[in-house]
Structures are given as C-alpha cells and as structure tokens.
Amino acid sequence: MKLFSHSLSTVKSLTVLTLMACLVSTNAMAAARITLSGATSDVKYETDSDIRLSLIDWSTPEQQDAVESAWRQYNDDGDLEAFMTALQEQESRGYLFSAAAIGYSIKYAWQEETPAGKHMRFLVTLGLKTRNPYLWNTPNNASPEFTLVEVQLDSETGVAKTSLDGEIGFNENGQLVLDRFEDLNLFATMEDSTPYYLE
Secondary structure, three states: OHHHHHHHHHHHHHHHHHHHHHHHHHHHHOOOOEEEEEEOOOEOOHHHOEEEEEEOOOOOHHHHHHHHHHHHHHHHHOOHHHHHHHHHOOOOOEEEEOOOOOOEEEEEEEEEEEOOEEEEEEEEEOOOOOOOHHHEOOOOOOOOOOEEEEEEEEOOEEEEEEOOOOOEEEOOOOOEEEOOHHHOOOOEEEEEOOOHHHO
C-alpha cells in the first residue's frame, strides 16, 4: 500500500512538472518580439505618462493584404462596421499599453528599414485614449474605433505619432501609413527596450 501511495505521489509530481514545463514553453513562445517604451505629454498627470508597446510578431503578407483591402473598401463605401469586422478577424499581433487598466490590441503591424532608421506602423483597436478618456488632455473625438500609430526610430530612440492628428494613407506598396508624418503632433517619445536576447 505504501509503495502504491509513493508511486501515485511520484506520478502527480511528474504531472505537475510537465504542466509547468508546458506553461514555460508557451510563455517563451509568446514573448514579445519587440518592446517599445516611452512617455506621452498629452496626459493630465505626469504619473500617467508611460506608454509601452509589446509586439509578438509582424503581420504576415496575407494579414496585411486583408487589412489594406478592407481599408480601401471602407474609403469607398464608408461602411465602418464592415471594416471593423475585417479588423477583428485578424489575429492580435501585440498590445499597446497606457496608464489605463486595459491595453489596445494591435491588429496590423509592419516595419521598414530606411537610411534614417526603422519605421513601424501599428493599427490598434479600440482607438487610442478611449480606455480611460479622463487620463488625457485632448480626447479622442475623431475615431474611437481604431487608431494608426507610426513609430520612427533613429537607432534606439524616436517618436510616435497617430492618426488622431492626421490622415491614414497608402505608400507606394499599398501599405498603411500616416500622411505628412513630419507635420503631425507628437504623441510620445519612444525607445527600443527589447531584451537583447530577443533581438
């Protein structure tokens, strides 16, 4: 009887260890590929200024095409519900966090390398500043459903601007970008805080 109890205890221990190993493996696979940290000045209190973006992976070409096609259709017919349905069908690529308790889901993400540094674009839902509108000096009255965030990094530091202050357009390859980026208001200063072992 003692031998049986000891064997049962051993089996339980091995089961627990196996489950723990699976959890560790899953968490490792879901680790952020890129982490950007920064601060925004458009908040009522300086203690609420932190911004963090965690990207699991970039959108695949097929995912990019789906969102870009849906955006073109939305521009043609103005059917916001259809565009949001197409957006919600996309797998989340990561999250953008402010001082609000809940983050914003990234549904579209792509990057290009330029002589001036890295240019990254992220389409998030819901629209920025909607999770807790009382945090912000300027509310989101333009697009509560979604926001395009563009980050331009020169080496490890850079800036983020959003479609709350500008228009969403296409580049020569049909990808979503912010029109007239240089003329837009600053949303946040950012830096690449990705752990070295994930780079």
